Amino acid sequence: MNQLTRRGLLGLAGTAGIAGLSACAGTGTSGSSDKAGGASNTIEFWSNHPGSSKPVEQQIIAAFQKENPGLTVKLVDAGKNYEEVAQKFNASLAGGQLPDVVVVSDVTWFNFALNKQLSKLDDLLGTAKVDTGDYVDALYNDYTYAGGHFALPYARSTPLFYYNKELWAKAGLEDRGPKDWAEFKEWSTALKAAVGSGKFAMELADGSNYLDWYFQNLAWDFGGAYSKEWQPTFSDPNTIKAGQFLQDLTKAGVIKYNATPEADFSAGLAGCILQSTGSLGGITKDAKFEFGTAFLPGTDNCPTGGAGVGVPANISDARKANAVKFAEFLTNPQNTVTFTQATGYMPVRKSAVELPEEKTFLEKNPNSKTAIDQLAHTRSQDNARVLLPGGGARIGKALDQIAQGQDVATVFKALDAESQQVFESQIKPKL
Amino acid sequence: MSTTATPVGSVDEAPEPSRRRGRRRLAHGAEAASHRSPAMTVAGYVGMLLVVLVVAVPLFWIVVTSLKHRQDIYVQPAQWLPDPATTNNYHDVTTRIPFLRYLRNSVIITVVLSLTKIVLGVLSAYALSLLRFPGRGVVFVVVIAALMVPNQITVISNYALVAQLGWRNTFQGIIIPLAGVAFGTFLMRNQFLSLPTEIIEAARLDGAGPLKLLWRVVLPMSWPTLVAFSLITVVNEWNEYLWPFLMSDDERTAPLPVGLTLLQNNDGVTNWGPVMAGTVLAMLPVLVLFLVLQRQMIKGLTAGAVKS
């Protein structure tokens, strides 16, 4: 029910706008020195418990408090998805009583950073003597802006290629994912025939459910991209080629769109899907057949995603220090292993995979290993999706139009113009 | 739906004109009594059936899903009855999240808020419709204006206020900002204004003071509207999400709609069984209340008060 659209009701742009409005109304407490209230020995951690991780979070918090007897961590249920956390954080930015540590997703962090609402962590991490080099580079550098880092990677995921091994056998295909999208196209005829009527060779999430995240992989595979730095490149011939490819396969009846493709996949209704690594646990429980996971088609073109943890800018230095201490603890090698094993996300520390418990875990769960192996082949997402306000939703909408058969070049051209305009009006002045 | 819908149209248009006319002539008396051709009757029933389907099927599906094992939820072909049935999901709901605490919070918030809203709504509507005082029109305009202010705007300023008072994650922080009653004022005012003025005047002449007038005369005649308003209020408060979500931090104050989201995996595959079970449990109290009150709503209570 609540998952009809995972983006939630208020887009990021909307919440940002509201925050601005109320700031004008002068109702906030901002201005006084310790605006955020809150005791300096209590750390409020605002989380949406990604991947149903509340128990694990509590476990990690307990460990933290044991190690730091003077500090208390208060875990706050801050929403049912990343957008809601952003919304709640936005409200507190306008109204006071800020958290100490807050979960920010790949698309929500930047706007907070841009508006100086998140702390630049580099100095704080330096003071706390955190070895930032141990964070997986691709993941850590996702939060770079203005020469600094604004969050630590926490619940990080990548898409995976999930496929139904029984179907693969029936279609006479090798037991592996496609090398690239061209190969998938070759396979699609056989898959379509094997899957039978009423079912589909591939299902993808629709534009309201992060198709824009998965499609990045296609765009890159065809040599295109959403943007180059801040320059939107939807009209790039290669990006258009990727869009055309998607439309062709849709018209051919190979791909179908759905709010929850993982559910159809588990039910055997879809031959393969692109889904977050976060879905691995659920699909393992639900699927009654043997399935495999593979890298996304193409080479070195897997987008990263998921969330990190940030520290608000407008809290006292004492609180900031405590917050960073906790954020580091939350993502240290030991805890990232604990967390990811419970949820299906990926360890964010390089040294994590060396830990014995992680080694045994990966041996037992080869599908989880796919994700970690793929990590070396990830690529940071394009600004047009993650950094431009409302970018994901905007691209998702355009992709929906393409899937419905509208002219690819036209749709992308409009998207180009729109993205450019958002950049000019909302980002450029602040850079 | 569409497969059932097609025959409806064809049934409706089926009887050829000549047959219709003949029948009409023959059954003139009967026609006067029932005014309905069989086609219309069939169409009526099919229409009702459609409505029932539209309303009931999702409900049925929620209940059925809540009784299924996890692997039976997404299967092809769909399972219409849980086989085998399980109450595990209900067990899950009450153990995986502090369900009873959320329920308690929901009850506290809903009861206090509904009572406040109903009392305030009735009193303000009464003052605005039946009592004369200077500035009445201005007050009414202000109330209506309050209706027009988008929720999102007030949310932020309310948040600031409540946060300053240190009321975050408290019941008063959740309840007080929600207790505004513009809608109730508006609805009940219109109801009160629709009452026959003579009855109000009669009561005034009979020496009824303002409260007695309200309690003994005005409210009894407004019962159906009041019950409908109360029901809408209760359902609204029960399902209130945004504000309690912003205000509450954990199960100390969060109501059910917020608490139940913890059952959903917010980045990955949700196990819908417990979610549906939670939904069913959250739905029950309101459903019961509705069944109890709906009789009250239908009764026409002003019958015989004045000449028609």
Added chain:
Amino acid sequence: MATVYFDAATRRYAKDAPPAVDAVTLDIADGEFLVLVGPSGCGKSTSLRMLAGLEPVDGGRILVDGHDQQGVRPRDRDIAMVFQSYALYPNMTAAQNMAFALDNSKVPKAETKERVAQAAKILELEDLLDRKPGQMSGGQRQRVAMGRAIVRQPKVFCMDEPLSNLDAKLRVSTRSQIAGLQRRLGITTVYVTHDQVEAMTMGHRVAVLKDGRLQQVAAPEELYDRPVNTFVAAFIGSPAITLVPTSVSEGRAEVYGLPVTLEREVAARASGDIVVGFRPESWRIVPESDEGGLPLTVELVEALGSESFVYGRRLGDDAHGAPDERVTIRTDKRAGVAVGEQIRVRPVEAEAHVFDGATGERLGA
């Protein structure tokens, strides 16, 4: 029990509109039954509501027992009103409806019960006491509404067309019931009606209103016999008086060509244009041979049993003449005339009502 005095009482609903009640001065004696009549919209209900305190008094005063009612709340005036629409409390039984006012004024329970029982007896409501208004007939509701007023034993009763929705028979019986009751209780009553018969039979005096202005207040016979102007003359009496505009010279006027000699007293004051009126009973049918009689074609005969009314049109009039050019004649039981027949009539000169042609004021006594 109280006296009521309207002292140039005025009510204006809107600033620029003409007043709905215009400087009405009316002295109502203790225990009197006063009937207010007038055409629709003339301000009857408004006058009543001003007295009850439901409408403000914009000019002048209203006194009850010599006390100005300005600022006195309706509930403190001790005036009971019977509304045209009954206005019963639908959620209460008949008994509760009647007891409501007594409860409000903290009358002891026992006494309340006693008074309700008494009223129920008078109004023959005993079997209906536990019913709610929705389960009663119009007449029964009407009686409950009366009962609600009676139990209060107020200073003044205000009744606004209380019988207008009853059928003819019920109306007749209730009419006499109300009148009788009022005489027995001796409570000052102001009674609004549209109905001629009610006006003429129920009240001690009748007040005629037109456009918010009081025209005449007098006992019913007086009003009928000596209407102060053409409006009252035409409004009171059914069928209506036949009014003929004409002129006077040397004490004589011509009515449809018939010479009518005016009383000396009237003739002395009349000059120029006048209006002469004869009520239906002031015409006599004369034999066809009477050349001086007014020739008429009978258009309509209303035989009411005990009497008949003949409506005749003057010869020479075209068929499209206005109805007020018709002459209405009352005859005995059997008129002995048929529609289409030609008859001759003569007025009884002594019963002429003579009014000034310009002002419509009555001339003479």
